[in-house]
Amino acid sequence: MTTDVPGVTDVSDAADAGAPVPELSATARALVARCAPRVNALARLMSRDAFEQLRGYAELPTEVKDVEIAATARHGLRLFLERVVHDPRTGPGDLDFFRERATQRAEEGMPLHLLLTTHCVGVRVLWQALCEAARPGEDAALAELAGCLLGAEQRIVSAVTETYPDEQAALAAERREERRSLVRGLLAGTSPPSDGSRLDGPSLVLSVQLPDGPRAPVAARRAVRRLQAALDRAFSREVLTLLDGAGGRAIVPGRVPLPDDLAVLLDDACGPGVRLAAVPTEQVTEIPEAARTAALIVRVARACGHPAGLHRLDDVLLEYQLSRPSAGSDRIAALLDPVAARPELIETLRTHLEQAQDRRATARLLTLHANTVDNRLARVSTLTGLDLSTPRGTALALAALLLRDAEEPGPDPNDRP
Known part of the structure; x- marks a missing residue:
């Protein structure tokens, strides 16, 4: 936690840059100094008692709660006390530690609401400590410190809410690219399945063609999201996909049945006119050929004037054979x-x-x-x-x-x- 100007004031760029701010009264600084010896005890109170009351906090790893979150609490307390007692200037790097911790919590999957609540609860614990340490006649000093706490909380929450979503977006993009790379490799026959992917056995390979062909970038992203969500719902699992605004390929791990209403579900999500074909495989080495077969079934079915929907090889058996290379x-x-x-x-x-x-x-x-x-x-x-x-x-x-x-x-x- 960092201090700002006395009272509730706006955080300025000048303050962030280390510009001087009005000093607190001697009484307020003396009150804070009396709380300084309690830093470690207050940090333990926050991380072990106050935070434990928060929904979802108990599920965090022990080392995160007892080491990292406790260290963050100690850092915030000491920073606040030092700023109030010794240096009423806010340095440009005061919030870096909280940004780094927000990045770590995002990587670990700690919910943002829980992270922000720990900061708010920490401010409340410190405020209670200040109230307990206050002596008769120090009400004005408490009012000054209340403004400092509110300003500090505002700055920390702002820093965390800027950092956490950026890190989550970066992680999500990284995971999407990893999945795309996996699917590309599987379709090309160059990537062995990663441990836990369930792709070393049977799978179902789909080729999907959306109506209307290529789309503008925004519409294409929307179509991809809807198609992905519809496939995940239809198969009740996360489906590996390589999609764009015109359709693409999908790999469903496991020996899964093909839902009878799959074409209807995709039509509802992406608009009428979706075409698709599915080819089962028994092992990962069969995926590339299955993907080519599924794509050709869709192409042949469209060329032959079959209505949009789910196409099976038996539906276009003769036409499929006509499309195969031969001596003639x-x-x-x-x-x-x-x-x-x-x-x-x-x-x-x-x-x-x-x-x-x-x-x-x-x-x-x-x-x-x-x-x-x-x-x-x-x-x-x-x-x-x-x-x-x-x-x-x-x-x-x-x-x-x-x-x-x-x-x-x-x-x-x-x-x-």
Whole structure:
């Protein structure tokens, strides 16, 4: 605890810089001097008795209570007494000790409300000691010291509340980055599971695609938070994720069932139109392939016009197989070479297939007239030789799109934020 000017006054930058402040009366300084021999006893009273009454304090480690918190109490008491008796100036480093302790408490997970309450209780204990030491006729001196205590408490609480949240934010960012690094490594097949991660056995790997594609930074962060929270609730555990505003990957440790209402829960959290696929694994080495499979299932399901929601491999078994590389893959993909430089034709073809060849739905999504859609599809048929009115022509066009998509470098899980 540090002293400020006598009475209740604002804390100024000048005081923080060590500028002189009005001195206390000789009576007030004499009263404080009488309490000086009680510093150690008062510190023990604070850390062992007064603080023990606070909810949550008893759960703190013994060494924290008996050593570190007691040392903080002694430091505060001595600083207050020295400032009042010997030097009524507040030094620029007076609050550094309390900032350091606030950082330590944040690292240990001590709740901020409990930390601040210990400071307030400490002020009350010191005030009671001053009242007990006061002699008849020293009421004015007590009033002076009350102002000092209130000013000191204000400065300490301000320093702690500035430091503690900053440290918590830094720790949270560090933990998030550690988790992202772990997931990146698991998806790339380069990181063994850390002890206690439960990832050395079965797991469930998900690929999630959010509606509307990329978002602005603020909206993307909001979408990531909502998606993370929805996944944690759905699986009743902390889900490892690597997400951005467009979706991403998730790894659920353990042999967990896939909730039947998972797609509904994600729609409620992120908006309608969420697509996802899940692939179970038996061991950690299977995670990279499972992630690729889940992502491809989502891509194929969208390309085939399946409604948004949960996609299973059995739902797109034929289309999935069509998208797999084979001896004829290059020739099938090359069927669309004649329109490769016409993105509007490729987009129309893709949307038409996604919409189950519904020309009106295609026109609505592309904000075109239905006749324009017909003209573009006719142009695709003329340039490529694919008859989109036949099952075979449609299947070849779909396979060509899927194979061309597979050739294009998609988002690398290691590059996701």
